Amino acid sequence: MASDYLKIDQLTCGYGHSFNLREVSFSLEQGALAGIIGPNGSGKTTLFKGISGQLPTKSGHIHLHNTSLSHLKLKEKAKKVAVVSQFPDTADITVEDYVLMGRLPYREPFQFFEPRKDVVIARKYMRLTGVYGHRKKYLSQLSGGEQQLAAIAQALTQEPELLLMDEPTSHLDITHQVEILNLIQRLNQEMNLTVLMIIHDLNLAAEYCDYLIMMKDGAIHTKGSPQEVLTYEKIEQVYDTVVVTQTNPLSGKPAIFLVSENILKEIQAKYGGIQR
Numbered sequence: 139m140a141s142d143y144l145k146i147d148q149l150t151c152g153y154g155h156s157f158n159l160r161e162v163s164f165s166l167e168q169g170a171l172a173g174i175i176g177p178n179g180s181g182k183t184t185l186f187k188g189i190s191g192q193l194p195t196k197s198g199h200i201h202l203h204n205t206s207l208s209h210l211k212l213k214e215k216a217k218k219v220a221v222v223s224q225f226p227d228t229a230d231i232t233v234e235d236y237v238l239m240g241r242l243p244y245r246e247p248f249q250f251f252e253p254r255k256d257v258v259i260a261r262k263y264m265r266l267t268g269v270y271g272h273r274k275k276y277l278s279q280l281s282g283g284e285q286q287l288a289a290i291a292q293a294l295t296q297e298p299e300l301l302l303m304d305e306p307t308s309h310l311d312i313t314h315q316v317e318i319l320n321l322i323q324r325l326n327q328e329m330n331l332t333v334l335m336i337i338h339d340l341n342l343a344a345e346y347c348d349y350l351i352m353m354k355d356g357a358i359h360t361k362g363s364p365q366e367v368l369t370y371e372k373i374e375q376v377y378d379t380v381v382v383t384q385t386n387p388l389s390g391k392p393a394i395f396l397v398s399e400n401i402l403k404e405i406q407a408k409y410g411g412i413q414r
């Protein structure tokens with residue numbers, strides 16, 4: 139079935155007895171652009187680490203195209219799945235060499251020099267992410283946002299089917315946030331790249347993702363389209379914060395507004411509470 143490209147079935151993983159996911163299940167179609175949302179400490183990164191293999195599975199299954207991820211050899215897995223972590227490496231190598239590391243899964247044994255094709259692919263993604271001009275610099279000479287862009291370029295250079303991203307826009311200003319998300323959306327549509335990303339900004343999640351997984355206390359609270367997940371009732375249940383939701387007049391997607399305590403007090407005094 140198309141919806142079973144990535145299938146997570148009753149996944150449990152975590153850190154000893156301190157925190158564990160509680161039987162997380164969802165599936166994605168190939169070509170989905172999905173977001174994991176939820177408050178701090180709700181288990182987003184733990185879920186992400188379970189899927190990427192950074193944390194061992196305690197129970198449950200992860201299947202990609204009906205193949206258990208645990209049965210794939212490391213190199214085969216790296217050709218299919220690329221991971222962009224929240225804090226990219228700042229190793230002492232040039233941006234170009236770092237991005238080229240995305241081609242390692244494609245190297246033959248004893249092949250020590252990158253083929254011309256690999257350089258062409260790496261440069262294509264450096265241009266697309268806007269780090270081409272920095273390619274001769276060391277990673278440590280880039281700003282946090284530029285390092286994040288370089289990490290995305292490396293992941294794309296891997297030419298994966300599934301891209302896992304842990305808060306890809308956390309260090310970026312709004313121009314770069316929108317640029318990167320537009321790029322991811324374009325690659326998602328043009329190359330049928332399946333994307334699963336942790337994203338804190340609910341408005342960006344609503345605007346860009348076609349499927350959302352909202353976590354609370356190590357379990358999935360709600361999953362579905364942004365319209366299904368991002369209602370004020372569900373956001374308030376999960377985040378314990380008063381919000382107002384409307385519809386973005388251009389995209390038709392949910393738009394979420396926060397309300398300060400002062401305004402809430404005024405509304406309470408004048409009207410006895412928010413009239414929904």
Ligand SMILES: Nc1ncnc2c1ncn2[C@@H]1O[C@H](COP(=O)(O)OP(=O)(O)OP(=O)(O)O)[C@@H](O)[C@H]1O
Pocket residue numbers: 153156157176177178179180181182183184185
């Ligand atoms: N290495 C670890 N050892 C033990 N507990 C951990 C470890 N890493 C995270 N935790 C705990 O697991 C819980 C879930 O953490 P996780 O990083 O998955 O949350 P998150 O939803 O990604 O949060 P945030 O939005 O703050 O990044 C938290 O209570 C955290 O303290």
